[in-house]
Amino acid sequence: xxxxxxxxxxxxxxxxxxxxxxxxxxxxxxxxxxxxxxxxxxxxxxxxxxxxxxxxxxxxxxxxxxxxxxxxxxxxxxxxxxxxxxxxxxxxxxxxxxxxxxxxxxxxxxxxxxxxxxxxxxxxxxxxxxxxxxxxxxxxxxxxxxxxxxxxxxxxxxxxxxxxxxxxxxxxxxxxxxxxxxxxxxxxxxxxxxxxxxxxxxxxxxxxxxxxxxxxxxxxxxxxxxxxxxxxxxxxxxxxxxxxxxxxxxxxxxxxxxxxxxxxxxxxxxxxxxxxxxxxxxxxxxxxxxxxxxxxxxxxxxxxxxxxxxxxxxxxxxxxxxxxxxxxxxxxxxxxxxxxxxxxxxxx
Ligand code: MRU
Numbered sequence: 001x002x003x004x005x006x007x008x009x010x011x012x013x014x015x016x017x018x019x020x021x022x023x024x025x026x027x028x029x030x031x032x033x034x035x036x037x038x039x040x041x042x043x044x045x046x047x048x049x050x051x052x053x054x055x056x057x058x059x060x061x062x063x064x065x066x067x068x069x070x071x072x073x074x075x076x077x078x079x080x081x082x083x084x085x086x087x088x089x090x091x092x093x094x095x096x097x098x099x100x101x102x103x104x105x106x107x108x109x110x111x112x113x114x115x116x117x118x119x120x121x122x123x124x125x126x127x128x129x130x131x132x133x134x135x136x137x138x139x140x141x142x143x144x145x146x147x148x149x150x151x152x153x154x155x156x157x158x159x160x161x162x163x164x165x166x167x168x169x170x171x172x173x174x175x176x177x178x179x180x181x182x183x184x185x186x187x188x189x190x191x192x193x194x195x196x197x198x199x200x201x202x203x204x205x206x207x208x209x210x211x212x213x214x215x216x217x218x219x220x221x222x223x224x225x226x227x228x229x230x231x232x233x234x235x236x237x238x239x240x241x242x243x244x245x246x247x248x249x250x251x252x253x254x255x256x257x258x259x260x261x262x263x264x265x266x267x268x269x270x271x272x273x274x275x276x277x278x279x280x281x282x283x284x285x286x287x288x289x290x291x292x293x294x295x296x297x298x299x300x301x302x303x304x305x306x307x308x309x310x311x312x313x314x315x316x317x318x319x320x321x322x323x324x325x326x327x328x329x330x331x332x333x334x335x336x337x338x339x340x341x342x343x344x345x346x347x348x
Contacts, residue, residue: 049165145175161237245337246283
């Protein structure tokens with residue numbers, strides 16, 4: 001097994017981060033010293049995947065605390081507030097971002113009276129705790145998920161919900177990893193995942209590292225594979241799950257869920273409870289990020305569409321809960337997804 005991959009790390013009061021825009025060609029690690037650099041890395045997908053975004057943002061707030069030259073409490077809190085707002089403005093769909101920023105804000109609220117030096121220590125400790133808890137949650141989720149996977153499974157996944165998308169280990173790919181360790185995985189079908197190709201660039205890179213058998217496919221291939229009975233189940237991650245189980249994930253996920261239903265295949269969502277937004281009753285209210293047209297119309301500067309053609313580039317879509325077989329979390333599996341089942345996760 002490959003060395004454990006952690007795409008974001010807190011090292012010597014800096015954020016060390018694997019630049020995912022350079023994969024799979026190059027493994028470039030960046031050292032970030034300011035919350036603004038972290039915000040830029042999140043916006044430009046150097047770090048991406050909802051849980052990894054949350055971890056990086058929490059570390060961004062910790063950097064903001066260390067960066068601040070304020071000597072009085074009021075100016076220090078104003079500096080932190082600027083960082084919290086700036087980081088919150090990076091990616092609107094990923095709920096873990098807001099969850100993690102909220103945890104950092106709660107530290108400020110609970111310990112705001114402490115000497116500034118001590119408050120800074122608490123903020124760094126909280127960011128590191130968020131990171132560790134995410135890795136632990138993924139491992140637990142992996143075990144829960146693997147128990148649902150039959151032997152010799154051919155599993156289809158979309159986007160990247162692996163170690164790269166989290167603090168480490170992965171959500172959907174964590175389930176695949178745990179199932180592989182249990183000897184249950186015959187093959188992983190990897191959707192390339194247009195427009196930014198997180199599947200072919202990142203998921204395939206992780207599977208190569210782990211020695212897990214896989215084949216990369218164009219997104220449009222899934223239907224005919226299912227018709228030929230070459231897929232046994234689908235497992236994907238999530239960017240935000242509403243209180244009723246409706247799930248936002250990388251654009252194309254909804255189409256896959258419809259295909260899985262049409263072919264009678266299980267469709268699983270794996271996500272930590274930090275992805276669940278109990279404040280939203282259903283998926284209609286999930287904000288969907290729209291990204292630059294160039295992600296669709298160009299590839300490394302080469303035009304894929306006439307430059308005059310307008311583009312629509314939503315980064316995510318919403319899969320209705322009724323198309324989801326089960327939601328796998330670190331606190332247990334909700335099968336089938338229901339408002340009550342999801343609510344129960346938070347009362348455990
Ligand atoms: O735009 P991205 O690459 O951040 O989108 C990522 C996804 O859609 C993932 O599937 C999701 O965040 C879950 S990651 C564990």
